[in-house]
Amino acid sequence: MSQDKNIKQTEIYDELKDSYLSYSLSVIIGRALPDVRDGLKPVHRRLLYGMKDLSLEHNKSYKKSARVVGDVMGKFHPHGDSALYEALVRMAQDFSLRYPLVDGQGNFGSIDGDSAAAMRYTEVKLTKLSSQILEDLEKDTVDFIENYDGSSKEPKVLPSKIPNLLLNGASGIAVGMSTNIPPHNCKELISTIVEQIKNPKITIDEIIKIMPGPDFPTGGIIHGSKEIIRQAYETGKGIIKLRGVASVEPETDRIVITEIPYQVNKSKLIEKIASLVREEKIRGISDIRDESNRDGIRVVIDPKRGEDPNVILNNIFSLTSLSTSFGIILLAIDDGKPKLLGIKEINQCFINHRFEIITKRFLFELKKSEERLHLLDGFKIALDNLDKTIKIIRKSKEPNDAKLSLIKELKISEIQSLAILDLRLQRLTGMEQSKILDERDALIKRIKDIKKILSSAKEINKIMIGELEEISEQYGDTRKSKIDDRDLSSISIEDLISEEDMVVTLTHEGFIKRTPLDLYRSQRRGGVGKKGATSKNDDFAETVFVASTHDYVVFFTNKGNCFWRKVYELPEASLIARGRGLSNVLNLSNDETVKAFVSIRTFDQDKFLIMTTKNGIIKKSKLEDYSRPRTNGIIAINLKGDDELISVQTSSGKDEILISTRMAQAVRFNEEKVRSVGRNSMGVKGITLKPKDSVVSSEVIKNDNVKILTVTENGFGKRTDISKYRLTSRGGKGVTTLKVTEKTGEIVNAFQTENEDQIILLSSAGKATRLKASDISLIGRATQGVKLMKVDDETKVVAVAKIAEKENE
Known part of the structure; x- marks a missing residue:
């Protein structure tokens, strides 16, 4: 097969590599990256x-x-x-x-x-x-x-007299590399360059003292430690956090956004906020308006009544581009090649460029001045020999003859002779002659000055500094972007969650939910109650307590294991919803169920956990021992046989304990009689039970003024002064806490209350009644109490909890 001699065979791999390399260099140098000198x-x-x-x-x-x-x-x-x-x-x-x-x-x-x-x-x-x-x-x-x-x-x-690369920044994507240079403040940037001219050994820290960070045209706040900016300025790479500027108006609680991060689209930001509100990812916003005009940005967000505007704002920062990041990549073309440069190197490249420009400018001026001086020297010779010059010109027949004669007779150059021939006659007057000579003298002095400048780098630097300071004075302005040393990563998820009181409910079949306390309305004693949870397939609300969204909920299971979650991590649901299965919230085994809760704010090292089991065993352990749970939980207490945990409360170590049973027995003793043991221990006997009896509650008593509220399964209840329960030894049989009859039914719960407390009762039918503790009769220990909640023959009271007055404010 014949081949064209002009066709050269080559491997396609090599050809593609070479061609793509040529293309990539063309893109890098010819399109995508700025020159470090003019930016x-x-x-x-x-x-x-x-x-x-x-x-x-x-x-x-x-x-x-x-x-x-x-x-x-x-x-x-x-x-x-x-x-x-x-x-x-x-x-x-x-x-x-x-x-x-x-x-x-x-x-x-x-x-x-x-x-x-x-x-x-x-x-x-x-x-x-x-x-x-x-x-x-x-x-x-x-x-x-x-x-x-x-x-x-x-x-x-x-x-370029201005350091445009850092002044206005640049961004671009080349082949296999990209640049993203932030803009800076004119006064600050020029000050750093001036200082670097004066002191080439200036450090990055000294530069940052003058120019603490970028300055974006849209303002905003740059968050993070100085070390992050220092790293970016030193290495040429780093990531800074940007936030818009927003404030809460104290009179109206309105959120007003006045500045947004660089390169953020304001319209899309507003659309994103509105979308998050529709998706219920941000709650509590009633309206959002764009009131921006020529005077600046103004986006107004109206919170719903009672909502915390700071929490809403934190959510907006977390979920939208009102808080974003800027990846600094100081990549530019230097000497025809792409280079990753630090701030000091970029400044030096600009200084070198300006030094070269100023030098060339003076060389150009020197050349022009010397050329002009050469002509003026010719004029001077002609003026010194004016009569002879005029005679030569008048005798010449042709301009060329005059030119040659002048060159020969006056010993001047061709350029000088041509300039003399072009000289207008009026320049030969005395005044004009004086001007020529004055110009010549001034030019000689200027040439001397230029040569002095060109011979001294110090003089060139002095001129450079003067020009830079003039630009700073003329174009410099105040910084738009503020610098905040706080690290945004230190903001926890709790800053995004409004602190409010929740009713946490657990059903018999293990469904959990949290519901805002405000959804439960107060009712008079003896009311039927408001629908609080849907009863499905014989499921019913079994445990209820009130906690803040920022509290921890420590879960204790029938197997003696411990888990914890923040209240805000629990699924939120309506009054009539059952919630979500605990197996989807906690990593429980198949036959494991949650039996007790403790709501706490922090794992205080000076506090203890008091655990009580169904069979009357009590255990005391340090609270801090339970602060590091694993995914599969940690052991809270070792149990024997069919025993299970029914109560867990916190204590100071010097409180009293009151244990109550289903058959209405109660024992009160000093907590100091229970020795603190480790997590894996089993505990000691707290009360001696009658056959078929079991513990329903265990209270840590912190003062002598509390009243003990006892509630039965048929809706009866009473309050009794704690003093009516005499102190006994741990492990005793106790005293009668309520006169149990077929009418009252057995004890459901017994706990301490104060007059300002409110009480919630939940029935197996899923209904809830809320009433004031002070409305419940204060009577003796061995009485049956009064009717607190109406229940029929097929319905029982299954859970009781108290709500402190501060939780209702």
């Missing part, structure tokens, strides 16, 4: 240069954006017009650039994500700041290269 990508550099080419300085008239885009696309940037226009628009947006480089007239989009008007409608010109980027361009300060078709030239880099 611009090629598209932005070409736009600014093209606008200067069109004489669109800040003090000139606007021109249509379409004219700029078309001109730049035709001369320098052979890509799509939409990409060019997007780059032009971004340079005009004060919410995208900290210091805009383009002055736009018309609709250039908004922070809500609205698109700019079509380029045929909008008009642009350079801002005053842009002139500092383009200044000295005509003084041979930078190299020019041919454009894509060789028809004209464009600058490789701009002279």
Whole structure:
């Protein structure tokens, strides 16, 4: 098979690798990454240069954006017009650039994500700041290269008096790498550069003292330790946390958002909040309005009555882009290659660039000055020999003859002779001659000064500092983004949960739920009760207690194991719902059920747990021993035979204990008679039981003024002063606590109350009654009590709990 001699065979793997490498380098250097010197990508550099080419300085008239885009696309940037226009628009947006480089007239989009008007409608010109980027361009300060078709030239880099890379930042995705440089405050940034010029050994810590962090055009708050910013500034990589600025109006409890994080779309932020409210992931918001105008951002959120606005705000921070992160990647093109740089290195690159620009500028001025001086020297020679010069010119037949004669007779150069021939006769007057000589003297002095500057790096640095300080004075402003050293990771989930009292209910078949206490209304003694839980398949509410959403609930099972959860982690459900199975909340084994709860705020090392079993065994252990439960639970107490845990309470170690039984026996003794033991221990006898009797409650008594409320399964109950229960030894048979009859039924629960307490009774039918403790008769120990809740023959009272007055406020 014949082959074309011009076709070279190669492995496709090698060809793809080489071609892709060429492509990737083209994208990296030619499109995606900014130059460390002027902080611009090629598209932005070409736009600014093209606008200067069109004489669109800040003090000139606007021109249509379409004219700029078309001109730049035709001369320098052979890509799509939409990409060019997007780059032009971004340079005009004060919410995208900290210091805009383009002055736009018309609709250039908004922070809500609205698109700019079509380029045929909008008009642009350079801002005053842009002139500092383009200044000295005509003084041979930078190299020019041919454009894509060789028809004209464009600058490789701009002279840029301003440190634009860090001033306005940059972002871009190349092939296998990306950059994300945050903007900074002009005054702070220039101060760091000035200090680095004066002290090249300046440290990152010293830089951070001057410039504590980025400064975003939309303001906001930068959270986190200084070490995070320090790491990013030193290594070129890091992640900072950004938050919008929001406050709660004290008079109305309204949440007002006035600043949002950089690059966050305000409209989408509001839509996200509204969506979370609809999905009930954020609760307590009645309305949200966008009241933003030309004066700034103002998003108003109205909480529902009684809701904590700070909790709502914390949820908004947690679930929306009002709190976000900014990944710093200080990647830029340095010496034609992509490099990850630290702040100090970027500053030094800019300093080196400015040093070179200033040097070239003075070299250009020196060249022009010497050229001018050369002409003035020729003029001086001609003026010193004025009559001879005029005679030579008058004698010459042709201009060329005059030129050659002047060169020969006056010993001057061709350039000087041509300049003399071009000299107007009026310059030969005495006054004009004086001006020429004065100009020559001034030029000689200027050349001497320029050479002095060029011979001294110190002088060039001094000029550089002066120019930077002038820019800082002219364009510097106050910082927009605040720095907060607090670490956002320290905010716990509890900060997102409103603290409120919940009624925690456990059914006989092991369903648990929490319901806001406010849903239960107070009723008079003897009422039928409000529907509190749905009875399904003979299931009924068996245990109930009240706790704050921020409390721990420690669960104790029939097997003597212990688990704990925060109340807010429990499933919330309505009054009529059963809740969720405990097996879905705790990691219980198949035949394991929860038998007791303890609600606590913290695992205090000075407190104890008092556990009592159905068979009258009591155990005392330190509370802190139970603060580190495992997924499968930890052992709380060792049990024998059919014994099971029925009561767990906290104590100080010096309290009293009252144990009550189903058959109405009660024993009261000092807690100190029970020795504290480890978690794996079994405990000691607390009460001697009669046959078929069992313990229903165990109370830790902390003062002598409490009253003991005893309630029976048929709805009878009474209060009795604790003093009526005499102190005995641990393990005794006890005294009668209520006169039990067929009418009253056996004891369901017995616990201490005070007058301000409120009581909840739940029946096996799922109904609840709430009444004040002070409405319940205070009578003797061995009486049957009064009717507290109406129940029929098939219904029993199954659970009783108290609610302290502070829980109702």
